[in-house]
Amino acid sequence: MAKIAYILLCHKDPLAIIRQAERLTAVGDYMSIHFDARAKPAQYQQIRAALKDNPNVTFAKKRVKCGWGEWSLVQATLNALTAAVDSFPRATHFYMLSGDCMAIKSAEYTHRFLDDHDADFIESFDYFQSDWIKTGWREERLIYRHWFNERTQKKRFYWMYEAQKRLGITRNIPSDLQIMIGSQWWCLRRRTVEWLLEFVKKRRDVVRFFRTTWIPDETFFQTLVRHLVPEVEIRCRTLTFLMFTDYGMPVNFYNDHYELLLSQDYLFARKISPEAKDLKRRLGLLYAAEGVQFQISNEGRSLFKFLSGRGRIGRRFATRFWETESTLGRERELLIVVCKKWHVAKRVLDRIRQVTNVPAIEYLFNEEDTPLPDLGGIQNTLEKRHRHRRALMRMLFDYFETDRLIVCMDPGNIELLNDFASDRSVTRILEIECQFSDDYLIGHAMRVGLAGEQTSQDTLERLLPTIRNNMVHESDRIRDAQFEFLNRMREASSEEENAAVLGRFLNIPAEKAQQIAETAYLFAD
Known part of the structure; x- marks a missing residue:
């Protein structure tokens, strides 16, 4: 039977992390935690102290300071993965989570699902041919080097980009890689993770390339899994249910979304609102439950588009310029x-x-x-x-x-x-x-x-x-x-x-x- 090592990247709310770890490991699964090095040391010590007697929990041996869009997120994931592989030899799958994720199926259902599907679940779309990137940079993420964070060092970020552009300083993508892109929330089999970690040790040139790409957590694992694993063994989807608004912001789930979440063809959901205490309580009880039957209707995204769209109905009174006269x-x-x-x-x-x-x-x-x-x-x-x-x-x-x-x-x-x-x-x-x-x-x-x-x-x-x-x-x-x-x-x-x-x-x-x-x-x- 499948045994899952959850890879948890988190940076706040130590009590929620402790509860999540206790909940997911209570049924025999594992968890490897990377707590952002930018966070308060006291919070990290609180988590370590609360979980020190839990044999199914381990921690990344080296913590890094994480920043959105940076290589640091990939490095943090690799550190947590390495700790999980070393600590949990019986783990068959490695599932990427954040502190905002919660299970929307029982452990019984989750294990049976993974047993029935011998594959890696990861979004992996062609970087240049797909429309996964809706707006903004595409090629620029890869052919230029990005040493600074656009959110915290905006002037340096764009100065370095413009300097490289003016001077014509670009770089080649590793010739043997087809760059892929997709969601960072994946579930990989043990063999795939071992291959990936071995590849990282051998191919330092690939690591150097991704270290200075922009938003590598959307391309690194997606590219390497497709490079290492036969296509027939990859399911190009995530098992974590998440949605975004028209403005690119994640949709939060609240107490009245319980039935909706359970009916989706996913194992976890993100993001659960911190205010949805009853939803968290019910989902927490669900993971350990046995004999629960789930009716999968999977209408969540179409429902959200329909209901949210009703509030954005506008009219155009002026004639478009190409229709004048x-x-x-x-x-x-x-x-x-x-x-x-x-x-x-x-x-x-x-x-x-x-x-x-x-x-x-x-x-x-x-x-x-x-x-x-x-x-x-x-x-x-x-x-x-x-x-x-x-x-x-x-x-x-x-x-x-x-x-x-x-x-x-x-x-x-x-x-x-x-x-x-x-x-x-x-x-x-x-x-x-x-x-x-x-x-x-x-x-x-x-x-x-x-x-x-x-x-x-x-x-x-x-x-x-x-x-x-x-x-x-x-x-x-x-x-x-x-x-x-x-x-x-x-x-x-x-x-x-x-x-x-x-x-x-x-x-x-x-x-x-x-x-x-x-x-x-x-x-x-």
Whole structure:
């Protein structure tokens, strides 16, 4: 059975570190601690004294002063790893942790998981080809030498960079290495760690290279594991669940996140808020528990994106510079069918085509595979369609040789609706108001990744009101925009009432509007 040596890098809160060490070693696992040399000596002595009688705890023989983005973090990890390998010959896996991490599965589950997956778990993406680095330096981290810390010695850091750049002083990446990048939270097998430590002893040139790279804890282990271990034995993922906000800050977890954390396909989570005392208590008890069954739904990231995004809805009132004087044409009429239930809108659109022969296109701004003519590449991706929306629409009018065109949009596309409604052309909007059962909302949550087959009923019950309110909010924004030609067709209305709405929207005789309104199963799910 797997036995884990946890590699803990920490710099504060000695009581939390002591509790974490006692909790994780109580079931027979091990821990090797590196406590930052910058921290107060009294705190380190407090930890040593509390854990001195625990045979499953060891300490890095040499402590270093750690700084964000520095080689010191890698050196601290290597020191703790060396101590763990020497002290715990029965350890089969080495798991990197911080003081903010806590287990979100039981030890029983964790050991069984590692027994079933004979592999190293580490994010390891190609440094230059992947999009792991979202903004900032890429090549500059490697080809220039960085002796100073950007956070504590900013002037020296950038002076040294500019001096090397001006003088053309660069260096080569070790020729036999493919530089990789990924999260610093990994779990490696014993054989891999022994190979890695042996490699570090032999290849001092590689160590010298990484000593002066910037943020090497994101590249050192990721590169060497990929260099030493066959690709088939690497799982390019972390077993620690962590998320970041739009501003690049780690997301903190609180007391009400307990069920959510347990349902994620991870073994640990980071960061647990210091204020989440009840969450820490419950997770602490969980690690030693036996017979616990976990339902993995893994919707955490999509849920966070959905819920946090609701508070960041903005509008663009000014015309983008490349759209100045751009218009669909004064004589043209754009008819937009807006509906959250896409299948309902598509049925309406299909009947409109049959009855009126007006060209109609389904959700071209929402579905990549919406059938579109070849317009020179502008139609290839959703990103291009959004960016060149007016140009795209003009080209569609020209392609169909028409002055009337119908398209479908999601109620969430308020920016598009505002943009087209402000054009010199005539824009008519038909909002189709549907009723949403709990079963439909659950299906919707699963389709968009907010829930999965294993999502607990408790999570769903808390999620459904939010989804329902979000749909109401989208509809309210359409009403608040006060569009000049806005019509509303309702599932709860009679066929006659909906026919009258369709007649106004399409400007067609009542008989034709009635044919569309009385379409069988129009609102069926």
